[in-house]
Amino acid sequence: MNPTQALAIYNSLTGEKENFEPIIPGKVGMYVCGPTLYSEPHMGNMRTFINFDLIYRYFLHLGYQVKYVRNITDAGHITNSAGEAVDSIGKAARLEQVQSLEIVYKYNVKFQELQRIYNLLPPSIEPTATGHIQEQIEIIEKIIENGFAYIVNGSVYFDVRTYGKEFEYGILSGRKVDELAEETRELNAQDEKRFFADFALWKKAHPEDMQIWRSPWGDGNPGWHIECTAMSTKYLGDRFDIHGGGLDLKFPHHEDEIAQSCGSVGCNPANYWLHANMLNVNGQKMSKSLGNYFLPKEIVDGTTTVFDKPYLPQVIRFCMMQAHYRSTLDFTQDSLNAAEKGFMRLSEAYEKLGSLETKETSSVDVQALVDSFYNAMNDDFNAPMLVAGLFEAVKYINTVFEGKATISASDLKLLTKEFTGFVFDVLGLTIEKASSDQALTAAMDLVLDMRRSARENKDWGTSDKIRDRLAEAGIVVKDSKEGATWVVK
């Protein structure tokens, strides 16, 4: 590795790019908020997970030993500001007339499948909220002990006002408690909370609840935020390097995690807070009501009506890599088609790498090119800049292939190592070999052989007829000096 600049990360907590300094040299502890499994994760969820997969992969590429924890939220109780329980998993379970765990299990299987399809590296640990109820209770007890929470009628609430005397509530989101008071539209008059901004750590069970746990305060369910605090603390300690998640979790979820950690162990849990931006479709945030909502599996299968053709998962991933993780990204038919063609070009250049002829010297500064890959990623994981650098390499590879530029043996070795390293290991792309259908391949060999004979006899009529009829069947024939190749569209 030859980065000419240090790894800088944009820290949402400070609003600035900071040089990355791990707590333990050579090691990284990273926690990312995973999905709530009350439905199949949609494409927008996937973008967040793909972006953090990129970050995970880059740390690994730099040689860090990474402990990557991404939780699974399988306890449905979440409370809104009015203190009302919103049990999304229980709701889904009732709708499908099954138990909560069945819902969670069903969607977890789908989520695992999606991770395979989109080539996500498995995290070091995927803990579940329901597996850490005891830890959550212990943290709540500690917060109560420290005076930052109170018990009302079997529920426990975090006391934001008392907390605010010692710590700063709103340190991450920039919200001020006073402002929040004015902004909040309506408060529930029946509220058990002492203050509108207080949030539930533990919620007393309702008779119709499908999942109930025992606690010192009676039967109930954990609050949403405490789940993440418990799991991150258990596996990464009171203080770790990176906490990530979608931008929409910044407030209140992450803000409340900070409050819970400060309120229990006295410090912000993470040194660097990273937030991945949202995915838009045709210019708008993906949503069911707008009709631009689709699942990661549907776009691959071509079963969504949003786009008129299927796309390979690696094309979708590549499309995402052309935008920075902190920017919104707009998926449109055009942007996906552009990514598809660009990805093909990248793939084809990769396949040429193995057959390049080397010369005494290189006509391009390969080391500088490789440095640009690292510098791009070291600048807050700027994948689009990396992709631009990779296309510089593509152009170079192509011109060498055409005999219009030269590369030395040592530079070719370097370029091959780093180019493939960044394409496969860092960006997480996969390049599939052409059709593995042996019967089709044999038939095509025969057809193209007959066409070649026709062409040798200047029988253009037959040659063109074969070409056109194959095109109608969805097979595109590409002629080149080395002969004809084909590809199924």
Added chain:
RNA sequence: GGUCUCGUGGCCGAGUGGCUAGGCACCGGUCUGCAAAACCGUAUACUCCGGUUCGAAUCCGGACGAGACCUCCA
């Protein structure tokens, strides 16, 4: 209503106080029996109005527009 972000060429999308991001499309060229494909190359931009500056699309202010969060959300 409050807080915040953003507004880049036909599309997607980086970046920077003065030095061409990149991809796709377009156009030109090479190649080809023709075409496609492939490859190479050129062009097009920084919402508007003020201000700071030798110089701003890049900094500041305002206008307009878009989006996010404030309620579950990746």
